[in-house]
Amino acid sequence: MNQLRNCYVFLFNSYSDWEPALAMYGIANFTDVRIVTFSFTGEAVVSGGGLNIQPHISLDEAMKADIDLLILPGGEAMENGANVAVIPLIKQLLVQQKTIAAICGATVLLAQHGFLDHIAHTSNHPGVLKLQAPGYKGASQYQQAPAVADKQIITASGTAMTAFAKAIYQHFNLLEIAPLQFWFGFFDHSAVLPEMSAAAPFHFFYQRHETNYAGMISLVRTAIKDVYQEAVNAGMEICGAPEWHYRNFDGKPDTVFTLDIGLPVTTIKPVAAPWHCETLPAFNCVSMQHHGPWEQLADTYGQLFAGIGMLNMQVTGYTREQYLRYNFEQPAQNITNIQIGVS
Structure with a gap:
């Protein structure tokens, strides 16, 4: 070196x-x-x-x-x-x-x-x-x-x-060095750039889970199947990729946090528990696309949090992951959009 x-x-x-x-x-x-x-x-x-x-x-x-x-x-x-x-x-x-x-x-x-x-x-x-x-x-x-x-x-x-x-x-x-990588990303046109934006409101059909890290892992390949099936049964028109929304997730194994797993839909309809369907408001965030396996998501999160610290922003504790493309057989092809809420 x-x-x-x-x-x-x-x-x-x-x-x-x-x-x-x-x-x-x-x-x-x-x-x-x-x-x-x-x-x-x-x-x-x-x-x-x-x-x-x-x-x-x-x-x-x-x-x-x-x-x-x-x-x-x-x-x-x-x-x-x-x-x-x-x-x-x-x-x-x-x-x-x-x-x-x-x-x-x-x-x-x-x-x-x-x-x-x-x-x-x-x-x-x-x-x-x-x-x-x-x-x-x-x-x-x-x-x-x-x-x-x-x-x-x-x-x-x-x-x-x-x-x-x-x-x-x-x-x-x-x-x-994560802060240098984040800062240089604004100049490097070959890089996947972080963005600061207000995500638009949208209709979201989802199920809420109160879980810890181990419980979250158990939901990875099962929970979204239930969401798709229930959305079809309820006559929902799906209009986007699956999303996981985290509240107060700190990455520690025993911390219990709120996890909403769901799909964007075109209209709001009444649904029975444990399902929810509502319009989520606009969301101020710093975002970046992660290309590759989910096991490497921590690297992208590190860049984002380093950049947020550089910009003296405060995180809200609310984060979204949008799975624009996912392939369990070839995870290198995954594209995940990460949105970290800031104020």
């Missing part, structure tokens, strides 16, 4: 400030990793966006530091040879099996000095890379992808700030 304790970021005049920003923010706010910025002399630089930045240290001090990750942002200086003084630090870190993460113009600097000749990598365009780095011999290793990680080098194109951050997070297993 690649361990990340100290992240260093090289800054120079007119560096492309947006390129490392997402990766740096996630590391700074959701981990205990130390971020250190440095310039050649340690003096202030002006970013491409006009920000006046005072780095923490100089390049000479960085050469003596314990660095696990070096982030190299792009910028014209990276492409025209003005930043070659950082090359000894790159070589030193690679010998130490540390990680270099380069984006946009910084990939050109790596190509100019042979670092990309024998590893999978990407950049802004293979033709442009060859033009800017005449000695580049890694064309056969070039990949048409937003970001590529191979061995100890991560590369990305200049428009791939999100993919660049994700490649860094994955390289160091940082997406195992």
